[in-house]
Amino acid sequence: MDERLERYAELAVRVGANVQPGQEVFLFPAVEHHELARALARQAYRAGAAYVHVLYNDGHTRRAMIELGPDEALTYSPEWLKTFVTSITGNALLATTGDPEPELLADLDGERVGRAVPQELVQIRIQQMTENTVNWCGVGAPSEGWAQQIFGEPDVERLWELVAFCMRLDEPDPPAAWRAHVASLVERAESLNELQADALRYRGPGTDLTVGLLPNVQWVSGASDTASGIHYVANMPTEEIFTSPDARRTEGTIRSSLPLPLAGQMVRGLELTFEGGRAVLVEAESGADLVRSHFATIENADRLGEVALVTKESRVGQTGTVFYDPLFDENATCHIAYGAGFPFLADGDPEGVNGANMHVDFMVGGPELEVDAVLADGTEVPLIRHEEWQLA
Amino acid sequence: MSVNGEERLERYAELAVRVGANVQPGQEVFVHGLVEHAGLVRALTRQSYRAGASYVHVMYSDQHIRRAMIELGPDEALTYTPAWLKSTAETTEGNAQLGTTGNPEPELLADLDGERVGRAIPHESVEIYRELHRKSSINWSAVGAVTEGWARQVLGEPDVEQLWEKIAFCMRLDEPDRVAAWREHLDRLDARAAALMGLRPDAIRYRGPGTDLTVGLLPTARWGSARFRTASGIEYVANMPTEEIFTTPDPTRAEGTIRASMPLSLGGQLIRGLEFAFEDGRIVHVDAETGADVVRGHQANIENADRLGELALVTKESRVGQTGTLFYNTLFDENATCHIAYGFGVPNAFEGEPDERMNASRIHVDFMVGGPELEVDAILADGTEVPLIREEAWQLDS
Numbered sequence: 015m016d017e018r019l020e021r022y023a024e025l026a027v028r029v030g031a032n033v034q035p036g037q038e039v040f041l042f043p044a045v046e047h048h049e050l051a052r053a054l055a056r057q058a059y060r061a062g063a064a065y066v067h068v069l070y071n072d073g074h075t076r077r078a079m080i081e082l083g084p085d086e087a088l089t090y091s092p093e094w095l096k097t098f099v100t101s102i103t104g105n106a107l108l109a110t111t112g113d114p115e116p117e118l119l120a121d122l123d124g125e126r127v128g129r130a131v132p133q134e135l136v137q138i139r140i141q142q143m144t145e146n147t148v149n150w151c152g153v154g155a156p157s158e159g160w161a162q163q164i165f166g167e168p169d170v171e172r173l174w175e176l177v178a179f180c181m182r183l184d185e186p187d188p189p190a191a192w193r194a195h196v197a198s199l200v201e202r203a204e205s206l207n208e209l210q211a212d213a214l215r216y217r218g219p220g221t222d223l224t225v226g227l228l229p230n231v232q233w234v235s236g237a238s239d240t241a242s243g244i245h246y247v248a249n250m251p252t253e254e255i256f257t258s259p260d261a262r263r264t265e266g267t268i269r270s271s272l273p274l275p276l277a278g279q280m281v282r283g284l285e286l287t288f289e290g291g292r293a294v295l296v297e298a299e300s301g302a303d304l305v306r307s308h309f310a311t312i313e314n315a316d317r318l319g320e321v322a323l324v325t326k327e328s329r330v331g332q333t334g335t336v337f338y339d340p341l342f343d344e345n346a347t348c349h350i351a352y353g354a355g356f357p358f359l360a361d362g363d364p365e366g367v368n369g370a371n372m373h374v375d376f377m378v379g380g381p382e383l384e385v386d387a388v389l390a391d392g393t394e395v396p397l398i399r400h401e402e403w404q405l406a
Numbered sequence: 407m408s409v410n411g412e413e414r415l416e417r418y419a420e421l422a423v424r425v426g427a428n429v430q431p432g433q434e435v436f437v438h439g440l441v442e443h444a445g446l447v448r449a450l451t452r453q454s455y456r457a458g459a460s461y462v463h464v465m466y467s468d469q470h471i472r473r474a475m476i477e478l479g480p481d482e483a484l485t486y487t488p489a490w491l492k493s494t495a496e497t498t499e500g501n502a503q504l505g506t507t508g509n510p511e512p513e514l515l516a517d518l519d520g521e522r523v524g525r526a527i528p529h530e531s532v533e534i535y536r537e538l539h540r541k542s543s544i545n546w547s548a549v550g551a552v553t554e555g556w557a558r559q560v561l562g563e564p565d566v567e568q569l570w571e572k573i574a575f576c577m578r579l580d581e582p583d584r585v586a587a588w589r590e591h592l593d594r595l596d597a598r599a600a601a602l603m604g605l606r607p608d609a610i611r612y613r614g615p616g617t618d619l620t621v622g623l624l625p626t627a628r629w630g631s632a633r634f635r636t637a638s639g640i641e642y643v644a645n646m647p648t649e650e651i652f653t654t655p656d657p658t659r660a661e662g663t664i665r666a667s668m669p670l671s672l673g674g675q676l677i678r679g680l681e682f683a684f685e686d687g688r689i690v691h692v693d694a695e696t697g698a699d700v701v702r703g704h705q706a707n708i709e710n711a712d713r714l715g716e717l718a719l720v721t722k723e724s725r726v727g728q729t730g731t732l733f734y735n736t737l738f739d740e741n742a743t744c745h746i747a748y749g750f751g752v753p754n755a756f757e758g759e760p761d762e763r764m765n766a767s768r769i770h771v772d773f774m775v776g777g778p779e780l781e782v783d784a785i786l787a788d789g790t791e792v793p794l795i796r797e798e799a800w801q802l803d804s
Binding site for chain 1: 444447452456460462466477480482483490494496497
């Protein structure tokens, strides 16, 4: 048995989702992730899981649906799948990322690819996030295809080494290292909360964007507690502090700094222009139709749901690697998401938090990006310069 | 042979979809396969959409996850049926189903407690599928999926191409008109079944090395091929390949002993040298060189697993038999030679509602009994014995 794989899975189960004895555990791996899925199942049972549900997904059968299936299939949420997703409430969830073929759908009609979202299922998951009823974690699953995408060759071992570094598996006591790391992120979030900023301003090449913030919505780290008090780390790795902005107040233009694999297509050079909180213009070198299709077919997908700040201490950033995977790339650098926000951050009043049935992160950070907090009196306080954190 | 691997895979999947399950435009299709079968599962999905499926539900399973459950999970997990799995089974009603077989690691569970392996069955969903089969409300088919692991088991080396060639032969992919070839083949099997029914046999008697077994028949149960019709009239071929004619016997009448002639891959273990002794229809003794505990686990824990559910006759014209290959896979091996199943009967053997005496167990396990030395006779009501099979050749006129 691969010991590194088991230790990795154990960290995801015990520190990430923090599976409790007697909980059921739900896994959503890609078929190509079966080695990790099996290790996660073993570790979940070792942690006392009552049952481990595994639902494999497959980019190729999804491709067949979009390419060959009828229109109605695109948005269909089968009854059994609704039951599956609903059953996650009160239980634990482990998701795997690292698309083995991130451009599998590149030649398909972007409008159709963008429309292919089982919205009822997404709605159930968002409800669970809103009520914070699921302790969950997303982790990367190295595969030949993913390594090929990153390095131009299927060097899985090299990818494993990077992933292990990002996951702090090199530390003598990884769970303790994770506790210390999360504590430092919490501290950073609290220093920003103390500023009581009214807005964030991003400036950089192709970027000048102001995003309004909500007075009752906190900045937090990627670690949180379920409504029933289970402490979990939703993303591993995580290097961000984030919040949900006021979805009604976004003005200006922002340019993405990394390619974004999205629903089987690669979005390159994404630029969004906002007026009155809405994206009114979408430009991209590739994949623009897919993003436009999201904005056209999913209510409020054209408004923001998340702003997240990452600096150069990030272990993911330190690898100097573009992972072509949101979980890793969004923890290398600052990012923003269009679509759903996080109502559970809103202290009971989610007014202004985006309730879309979709959430798509894209990366905006880099050495030239300047991020400021704009206070109520108009004062601008530098938060990030040259990828360094500026607050005390 | 100019057909490349990709094209062969699509043709194979097309045959399973169009002739096997016979997917109808507007039907939903459930494709069940192991993660190692992804290549075939994807082709079946494509061909189902091409045949007009309104949606294809892809249900991958993973033996290693199952192993983790049996090895590390609590007792309750073994027989648990999640609500979504029940819902999956219920949604299959009126729709089409495709399953893939061909175990890449048939002995994956060999070191686990056989009793626990035998107990690990999600009874509630099995029950739903059983009812759907009883009502003939699914058009379905099972086909083999080539993997390196399966090739290693069959050939002693991971020669996927050689296994593909055998399977393509069994599936008649070499015929110029594959659909017509399948129709003729099934017509031949149905004619053979009709000739046997013309005898109005009361029982079947098996004789051979280690075997002398008499099994009573039900007067209303028919003999037939695996070409079935759903209650709504969709014709389908439940197994591809298929070379058998079969019936469901009287579960209260089996006397004597029978010895399996091939190893049987069951629940992640390989059962070798299986022998049963029957009294009054019940299995009273189980022996095997390996894996006896899995079978005993079934007999001890599952009602009526100790009675028979199927008798099937296969002769040497079988394309599977002609390959001379032991496939370590029930779908193939049961079509190489005569076989018998313990457990659940075959509702398709009846026109309309099954006879209430049919075995209503929750499990159905086929094991192979045929071979050159096996003699099979029909016993008529007056006691006359009519030879059906000698030296693997069919003895009746049709």
